[in-house]
Amino acid sequence: xxxxxxxxxxxxxxxxxxxxxxxxxxxxxxxxxxxxxxxxxxxxxxxxxxxxxxxxxxxxxxxxxxxxxxxxxxxxxxxxxxxxxxxxxxxxxxxxxxxxxxxxxxxxxxxxxxxxxxxxxxxxxxxxxxxxxxxxxxxxxxxxxxxxxxxxxxxxxxxxxxxxxxxxxxxxxxxxxxxxxxxxxxxxxxxxxxxxxxxxxxxxxxxxxxxxxxxxxxxxxxxxxxxxxxxxxxxxxxxxxxxxxxxxxxxxxxxxxxxxxxxxxxxxxxxxxxxxxxxxxxxxxxxxxxxxxxxxxxxxxxxxxxxxxxxxxxxxxxxxxxxxxxxxxxxxxxxxxxxxxxxxxxxxxxxxx
Amino acid sequence: xxxxxxxxxxxxxxxxxxxxxxxxxxxxxxxxxxxxxxxxxxxxxxxxxxxxxxxxxxxxxxxxxxxxxxxxxxxxxxxxxxxxxxxxxxxxxxxxxxxxxxxxxxxxxxxxxxxxxxxxxxxxxxxxxxxxxxxxxxxxxxxxxxxxxxxxxxxxxxxxxxxxxxxxxxxxxxxxxxxxxxxxxxxxxxxxxxxxxxxxxxxxxxxxxxxxxxxxxxxxxxxxxxxxxxxxxxxxxxxxxxxxxxxxxxxxxxxxxxxxxxxxxxxxxxxxxxxxxxxxxxxxxxxxxxxxxxxxxxxxxxxxxxxxxxx
Numbered sequence: 001x002x003x004x005x006x007x008x009x010x011x012x013x014x015x016x017x018x019x020x021x022x023x024x025x026x027x028x029x030x031x032x033x034x035x036x037x038x039x040x041x042x043x044x045x046x047x048x049x050x051x052x053x054x055x056x057x058x059x060x061x062x063x064x065x066x067x068x069x070x071x072x073x074x075x076x077x078x079x080x081x082x083x084x085x086x087x088x089x090x091x092x093x094x095x096x097x098x099x100x101x102x103x104x105x106x107x108x109x110x111x112x113x114x115x116x117x118x119x120x121x122x123x124x125x126x127x128x129x130x131x132x133x134x135x136x137x138x139x140x141x142x143x144x145x146x147x148x149x150x151x152x153x154x155x156x157x158x159x160x161x162x163x164x165x166x167x168x169x170x171x172x173x174x175x176x177x178x179x180x181x182x183x184x185x186x187x188x189x190x191x192x193x194x195x196x197x198x199x200x201x202x203x204x205x206x207x208x209x210x211x212x213x214x215x216x217x218x219x220x221x222x223x224x225x226x227x228x229x230x231x232x233x234x235x236x237x238x239x240x241x242x243x244x245x246x247x248x249x250x251x252x253x254x255x256x257x258x259x260x261x262x263x264x265x266x267x268x269x270x271x272x273x274x275x276x277x278x279x280x281x282x283x284x285x286x287x288x289x290x291x292x293x294x295x296x297x298x299x300x301x302x303x304x305x306x307x308x309x310x311x312x313x314x315x316x317x318x319x320x321x322x323x324x325x326x327x328x329x330x331x332x333x334x335x336x337x338x339x340x341x342x343x344x345x346x347x348x349x350x351x352x353x
Numbered sequence: 354x355x356x357x358x359x360x361x362x363x364x365x366x367x368x369x370x371x372x373x374x375x376x377x378x379x380x381x382x383x384x385x386x387x388x389x390x391x392x393x394x395x396x397x398x399x400x401x402x403x404x405x406x407x408x409x410x411x412x413x414x415x416x417x418x419x420x421x422x423x424x425x426x427x428x429x430x431x432x433x434x435x436x437x438x439x440x441x442x443x444x445x446x447x448x449x450x451x452x453x454x455x456x457x458x459x460x461x462x463x464x465x466x467x468x469x470x471x472x473x474x475x476x477x478x479x480x481x482x483x484x485x486x487x488x489x490x491x492x493x494x495x496x497x498x499x500x501x502x503x504x505x506x507x508x509x510x511x512x513x514x515x516x517x518x519x520x521x522x523x524x525x526x527x528x529x530x531x532x533x534x535x536x537x538x539x540x541x542x543x544x545x546x547x548x549x550x551x552x553x554x555x556x557x558x559x560x561x562x563x564x565x566x567x568x569x570x571x572x573x574x575x576x577x578x579x580x581x582x583x584x585x586x587x588x589x590x591x592x593x594x595x596x597x598x599x600x601x602x603x604x605x606x607x608x609x610x611x612x613x614x615x616x617x618x619x620x621x622x623x624x625x626x627x628x629x630x631x632x633x634x635x636x637x638x639x640x641x642x643x644x645x646x647x648x649x650x651x652x653x654x655x656x657x658x659x660x661x662x663x664x
Contacts, residue, residue, distance in 0.1 A: 324454025
């Protein structure tokens with residue numbers, strides 16, 4: 001008797017296989033990157049060892065990671081929150097800049113210092129990020145214009161705007177550096193080494209949003225809108241209201257990432273303050289399968305990748321290698337996600353009992 | 354007069370990049386696939402073009418090399434999205450990250466130096482003497498005519514006047530029906546995704562071999578994304594895609610001329626014009642032309658993978 005195998009596509013994917021697919025994607029991408037590095041005439045194991053020592057070998061390395069994790073968790077959370085309601089926010093980069101811009105305006109021009117200014121900057125960051133996604137949000141909610149492209153295009157506008165103010169009207173006229181604003185009056189206090197309080201804020205926010213989505217009535221409605229808008233509408237859920245609120249929340253979280261970056265890490269506004277954090281946030285959210293809690297872990301992983309890019313830079317490689325590797329992981333993850341819907345079953349031979 | 358000539362010439366040059374990339378994406382989306390990797394493909398094409406002409410001084414060879422590289426990346430993307438049926442949005446974003454990352458890694462050694470050879474414009478006798486449109490339209494390089502005349506007319510004819518074009522559109526609208534009618538859905542999708550990706554990379558090569566003409570990090574500067582947006586604006590039509598590329602060339606040219614003539618607007622704001630213009634141009638038509646909606650609609654099965662065995 002011969003038994004044959006049959007490939008079956010299931011209506012839902014197996015979470016364990018999806019997770020395994022992510023791990024496999026990462027391993028394959030790193031192996032390919034290692035082969036590429038070896039072909040370029042360098043020793044990949046040697047470089048890998050350097051990356052590990054630089055990241056975990058000293059408390060400085062750990063602190064660097066801690067600082068990098070903050071914006072990555074937040075931009076990842078921004079994208080993940082959008083996914084929950086069925087919106088692709090590819091504009092976290094732009095909202096990051098807008099939040100940094102608005103918070104800098106407060107830090108530079110509102111007289112005084114101390115906690116009150118810090119709170120104002122915090123609010124300005126949230127509002128700046130939300131304002132930057134307002135037009136794409138309204139266009140999606142009222143005219144069904146694809147938010148993917150509109151949010152993305154505004155990234156370039158925000159980058160140009162920050163570059164303009166940092167080299168133009170807000171430029172530091174006192175020193176030699178003329179491509180950045182003067183230092184901000186207030187900064188987010190340190191929490192551990194050079195890691196500032198943005199770290200617990202980012203993790204706390206991810207847990208808070210995750211809990212709200214999982215356990216509250218609001219969260220249930222949002223998830224329903226995201227998975228089946230017509231069913232949600234039929235059930236009397238205000239689809240449009242949820243869509244608008246969640247997209248604005250997504251923008252606000254990305255704006256907060258920008259605010260924390262300038263007020264906690266960089267301390268002044270300059271062009272290129274975002275290390276592609278907005279784009280890497282997409283990656284963080286996808287690796288976490290859109291789960292706000294998962295974003296904490298995938299954010300930490302991306303921080304390690306980004307940090308290794310900075311180590312590689314000292315070895316004569318560019319940070320763009322990291323972008324390419326990230327893209328490759330994303331590509332393999334997308335394939336793995338689809339494959340996780342399949343199951344191989346053993347078919348009983350015809351006629352057998 | 355001189356201003357108008359300069360504006361038109363720059364507009365045609367700048368618009369050709371967008372027109373070619375948008376035309377490629379029209380082909381991809383008509384068969385029901387969204388490729389968001391245009392930005393990365395253009396970066397790969399741009400760096401391939403410059404690397405080729407540095408080795409062999411022939412711009413045509415540089416352009417062909419870019420087409421080949423684009424086609425190879427397109428096949429990888431098409432394999433993942435058409436045969437494996439992986440999420441098209443994710444694969445497209447991944448392609449953009451990979452293409453941009455690889456291109457700037459390779460491009461580092463070519464950064465800042467001008468292209469050793471470029472596509473040279475040639476003046477058509479008599480026609481180039483016509484005021485305004487003469488210099489703008491009849492004194493251009495060979496690719497220019499390919500992009501503005503030959504390709505859009507060819508693909509428009511193919512798409513709307515042949516049986517093959519009908520099949521192609523059927524695959525984008527209703528792949529199950531097309532499959533039942535005996536059209537090879539996956540092969541059709543695979544082929545046009547590959548061709549579209551090749552054209553996107555070709556647009557990148559045009560950037561470094563005719564328009565800028567040199568490589569620098571970030572030389573593509575969002576043009577791939579504008580091209581993706583133009584496809585929607587153009588209602589998924591080849592000739593309209595070319596014309597909207599030209600329109601955005603005009604907007605870009607306005608920014609250049611403003612900078613050159615020292616208009617009292619900061620260059621950063623002039624550089625924002627194409628992006629803001631694109632956002633406006635995909636939102637406004639939806640609100641303004643409600644009646645046109647059906648004619649300009651996206652293919653019904655856009656971004657939906659086709660499973661033959663799903664019943």
